[in-house]
Amino acid sequence: MQDIADKLGVSKGTVSLVLSGKAKGSRVSEEMSKKVKKMAEELNYQPNEIARSLSTGITMTIGVVVTDISNEFFGNLTFYIQEQAKKYGYVVITTNTNEDLDEFNDAIITLLNKQVDGIILVPVDKGQKIAENIIKRHIPLVQVDRYYPDFEANYIVVDNYKVSAKTTNHLIERGLKRIAVICYDINLNALRERRQGCIDVLKKNDLLDLNLIKDINYQDQEVEIEQAIIDLKNNPNKVDAIYFCSRKVFITGVKYMHKNSIKIPKDMEVVCFDKIESFSITNIPVTYIEQPIKKMGEKAVDVLMEQIRGSKEKKQYVFEAELKYG
Amino acid sequence: MQDIADKLGVSKGTVSLVLSGKAKGSRVSEEMSKKVKKMAEELNYQPNEIARSLSTGITMTIGVVVTDISNEFFGNLTFYIQEQAKKYGYVVITTNTNEDLDEFNDAIITLLNKQVDGIILVPVDKGQKIAENIIKRHIPLVQVDRYYPDFEANYIVVDNYKVSAKTTNHLIERGLKRIAVICYDINLNALRERRQGCIDVLKKNDLLDLNLIKDINYQDQEVEIEQAIIDLKNNPNKVDAIYFCSRKVFITGVKYMHKNSIKIPKDMEVVCFDKIESFSITNIPVTYIEQPIKKMGEKAVDVLMEQIRGSKEKKQYVFEAELKYG
DNA sequence: ATATTTCGCTAAACCGGTTAACCGATTAGT
């Protein structure tokens, strides 16, 4: 910028005004604007956005904190967030928590120090205190997929309870009676509601058998899920269906059903919370719940942008997930 | 920082030395260090990394440019890159090209202006000129998955030709004779080599039938893949197997095989380049090629870090992919 | 003709850190 100014015999300020588009307010002559732009082109000037950020306090960067970007659900969510952010001229820094509190903390501290303009995050169990630091720093924040109940912040989620209840009802109407639920024991509303939605409907229909409700620890899921499957297989009364509360438990669960020669759907039917791209390559029938991932990602960015632009209004969206019959 | 200095009646420089850990060189007394740190704690001081970056010219940020982060392969790759970068204290900005040249260009310009310390990218067809801008700016660069042939830059890839040839040989040994190949028409070595590896082996065994080699346009893949499947089904001489050159063609292809009632493996066998997580939920047997994604991601970061730290030596790694029998 | 605006641009402070040069007071060396 100084180079351009020197070559043209003008001041750095003038160059800045032209190049940042603030010359319009009739502050700089058309003629000078042209000259500056031409010289910038010639010298192949590339702005240093770090300097700009320091000066303006705006980094045009948002932080995204998800559980695990290699997970199909979060990969898709992040993709749509990125594409939408791009429309606003924003760039995103993504980080993974692996459902771990320390990693969640590190991610947030890093993002805050990097001076991101806003953060979209997937809450981690017991992480509310940590998330509050974001609010304290007055950085806009949007929660997706889950949210902390008594936390005054934006969120975008689906109605997990409702769709789980609906799904369970659907299974019961089809004549299935002994329905198992396999769900992470993570104490976050999204998972809790999926589990509870089933349980409540089962109870109402007098079909609840607590032996069929399996809670899985995220870190030990491989072994615990296999054990759950074996348990269900050995249950004296035949189990009719298994409701898997997320795609990861589903994949692992079905793997062990195959391994233990449980035939789908002959022996048991399966339901998966989340659509999996490769359902289309498998020939087992699976009932699944499809979340509007694209809408969620885009809305998360839209809400975040409103907040970045100064809105103080808290937005809390609950989308409907769709039940698809396999 | 100035606040801390004022409260303590010392200079900003001293505070900086302490907080940035450069006080060790016996430049600042232990006593003063303690006081500064304590005060920093009390005031809940959080460094502004943007300011630091402007001053040092180091952003501790790397850029990653992939085709599409929601794709399982790139999602995994990005995940391992992020985890490895974290170990170096680095953060990553990810962007998607969707295999589009303009988006590739935008991504790179954005990253450069954001002053990233290095870039890991998945090349896009015809993008070499664009990628050269990175070199011109003296920003370290590592290509993954593919690379531009006459481009003096680092890369991390697998031996696509070799494993494709090996796979084809394996199919032939098993008695399969009419082997089809479905591959994107993208003019990048990775895809070309996968295709050519098959073709060469088929030719050598006098089994090559060009009608069975299908080239797919990335943007129109849905229709073109379906057409290819129908073509193969209607081929007067039964086709024994289809080699799909990437996971996305595979998923789409198998979907249309189901739709057109082609039984796997009875009617045709299938081979997929890339492992898919949900192979485990499907009961069709699939031979697949597993790339060492984790190693590739980690190595990409390691090489990039070497370059960031000043190494001028170009590193070019070719890993072996593994053939897995379904 | 003089006062007031407007125009087009410059000067300089500022964002929040880093760091090289420097400086006075001790300590060490001969």
Next chain:
DNA sequence: ACTAATCGGTTAACCGGTTTAGCGAAATAT
């Protein structure tokens, strides 16, 4: 006892932009 090195810190320039206040000249108003 005099010089040199070390210690513990300060000062101020610098990174590369943005932005406000201001200034001389030209245009307009009175």
